[in-house]
Amino acid sequence: MQGAFGIFIGSVEPEIRRLRESSEIVRAIEPHLRRLVLQRDWLAEKHRRAIPAKAYAQYLLHRSSDHAFSVVSFVWNPGQGSPIHDHCTWGVIGQYEGVEEEGRFRQTDGGLERLGEVLARPGDVSHVYPPSRDIHQILNRTPAPTISIHIYGGDIGTQPRHVFDPATGEARPFVSGYDIPVD
Numbered sequence: 001m002q003g004a005f006g007i008f009i010g011s012v013e014p015e016i017r018r019l020r021e022s023s024e025i026v027r028a029i030e031p032h033l034r035r036l037v038l039q040r041d042w043l044a045e046k047h048r049r050a051i052p053a054k055a056y057a058q059y060l061l062h063r064s065s066d067h068a069f070s071v072v073s074f075v076w077n078p079g080q081g082s083p084i085h086d087h088c089t090w091g092v093i094g095q096y097e098g099v100e101e102e103g104r105f106r107q108t109d110g111g112l113e114r115l116g117e118v119l120a121r122p123g124d125v126s127h128v129y130p131p132s133r134d135i136h137q138i139l140n141r142t143p144a145p146t147i148s149i150h151i152y153g154g155d156i157g158t159q160p161r162h163v164f165d166p167a168t169g170e171a172r173p174f175v176s177g178y179d180i181p182v183d
């Protein structure tokens with residue numbers, strides 16, 4: 001693996017293996033992911049392609065052989081978004097193209113509480129980790145596709161996690177899988 005993406009993996013993998021706390025891992029990754037998403041010419045065309053029939057495409061870019069971490073590109077169709085969901089592992093999100101809105105939530109006795117939202121522009125990074133910073137929703141409210149690069153602890157495509165009913169806060173089991181890129 002060479003180029004900007006190879007340098008990114010070579011920079012973050014030792015930190016992921018050295019650090020123990022999720023809060024430390026995500027903060028160590030953020031500057032490397034920011035550097036990656038500000039560069040061009042490393043993300044293959046097939047990993048930047050929206051899937052018209054779906055709200056978003058989720059392509060696996062890299063998974064360590066022991067499944068300690070995985071890197072994914074997400075391509076969001078205009079006006080589409082994710083359900084409210086958690087990850088049950090740490091994650092760092094870097095905005096590559098376009099502007100995405102990230103809403104944050106937390107579980108309360110009465111259901112879900114919306115904590116606020118932020119707009120992510122190219123070069124912006126944010127992170128998630130359980131239990132307190134793990135529930136969010138990503139929306140593309142713009143008229144063009146948007147792309148963000150995500151890195152997670154574990155293999156996020158097979159990670160058991162949850163989607164949440166916005167009205168009741170009820171959690172439903174969820175496994176995301178990956179989309180197969182078309183060359």
Ligand code: FE2
Binds near residue numbers: 085086136
């Ligand atoms: Fe997420």
